[in-house]
Amino acid sequence: MSLSLKIAVVGGGPAGLLFAKLVARENPGCRIDVFEQNPSDATYGFGIVLADVVLDFLTGVDADLHADLTGAAERQDAITIYHQRQAVPIRGNVFLGIPRVRLLNIMQTHAASKGVNIEYSKRIENLDALKGYDLIVGADGVNSAVRNALQHEFQAVVEPRLNKWAWYGTCHRFDSVELIFEQTPYGIFIAHSYRYAADAGTFVIECHPDTWKRAGLDTKSDEESRRFCGEIFARYLDGDELISNRSLWFNPSFVTSKRWYAGNVVLIGDALKTVHPSIGSGTRMAFEDAVALARAVNGGGGDVAASLAEFERSRRPTADGFQDAAMRSILWYETADTRMHLTPLEFAYNFMMRTGKVNRERLRKIDPDFLAAYEAEAAGKEMAEQA
Known part of the structure; x- marks a missing residue:
């Protein structure tokens, strides 16, 4: 049964646009308005990079969007770590780079094709402007006005990091x-x-x-x-x-929210919680939040309260795990100077292990040649110490 909710999405980034499209696609009776503070062709920033697993995740959710994004992206199949000015390549890591504005334009077109109304250069500062909506989705980024307006409810902690x-x-x-x-x-x-x-x-x-x-x-x-x-x-x-391009120095903020929703208002993406540029999963988290919320709304039968509770129940464990990994990565980068004495292979191995998401056997599958070189060096040093 198609829903007939009136939904406001504050923020026209990846999280807000994907959520809007997925709900509109299944529920043509819904009215979905996206309010984006920037023009449609805003060019702040350059390009973003996504691991292939992020876009592969979209294949079972939105195959058309997956095809358009991969078709516009540049493929890179390795990480190269430079330490002591020596290059250490690690294969088996596939990344897809895409201009930020191109990503948004593709997603804007997809959302609009399903009847989503997008208003550009429209900043929502006061939630009173959204009275009458059944559901309000705060997808307006790390400096979220929606979150700030209900800070007493969300109890978010915004922590600028060191570097x-x-x-x-x-x-x-x-x-x-x-x-x-x-x-x-x-x-x-x-x-x-x-x-x-x-x-x-x-x-x-x-x-x-x-x-x-x-x-x-x-x-x-x-x-x-x-x-x-x-x-x-x-x-x-x-x-x-x-x-x-307005490349001013800043301290990335680490955002955590104690509560994910308040009444009919819910947060997703960087408005809800951030990871960190050092693990490059911000867009992944945005996509996964959008899919989880859309599934909860689409399957909620119009019961907004039950849908938001289901969104948090199904999504929070994975999101918390990513935030834990992000904090480990943050601390690794903030203390990188303590590892500069390592050999290039030791340094690269330590880097790959920094989040706790990769163990030695997984690394062996990712790039067996790299791990073999690291293990041979480690064995050689051990023998030399024992001699």
Whole structure:
């Protein structure tokens, strides 16, 4: 039986758009309005990268969307870790990079094709503007106005993390996802880089706040920071420059919400909880939240309260597990300087184990050659110590 709910979705990112489409597809009698504060073609940011398992997850949910996203993405089948300026490739990790605006445009088109109404340049600051809706979905990101409006209900904790981050782009072509740990006189600078178009890549830089200050980045302009960071990583960019698009330094926030819904208002995606750029699962979490909420609503028979309770019951254990893994990754990066003495193979192995999601046998399946090289080095060091 088709539902006839009136639903407001605040935020036109991946979480809000996928939820809206999945409910509209099954319930043409529903009125679904998405309110997005940015224009439809807003170009803030560069590209995003998704593990292939994220898009494979969509095949059984929305095969058409899966096909369009994979068709627009750049495939990279390895991670390369640079430590002590030595490259350590790890195969068996497939990533798909896509321009952020392209991802959103595809999802906007899909949602609209099912009758979803999307209003752009429309920021919802006060929930009084949404009176009359049966369900309100807060999908408006880490600085969620919906969450803030009902903070006494959601009891969210927003914790800015230690390391400083800046988001750049480049025309350099990356053949794999690259993680660069560059030792400098100021401290360690870390770059996360990947290709999202044939001739475009994202180049995200993080560093400890003490390193940031010693380098004078606390007083440098956007342009001065861009040039400075380009010089630090020049050997990895082959003469290509970094590109700024409001690439200001910031501290990513780690968001957890004690409650997931209040009355007929529910949070999903970064509005509800965040992971961290260091594990690159923000869009995955957004998609999975959207699917779980859509299933709960579609199967709830119009009982909004029961649907929201089912959403939290079915989704929370997995989401909490990802947040635990994200915190382990955050702490690993924040203490990366304590591991710089490791050999490149030891460092790469330690990196792969940082979240607790990968064990040695899983790593053996991912890239047996890498693990064999690591084990041979470890055995050689042990023999040398015993000699």
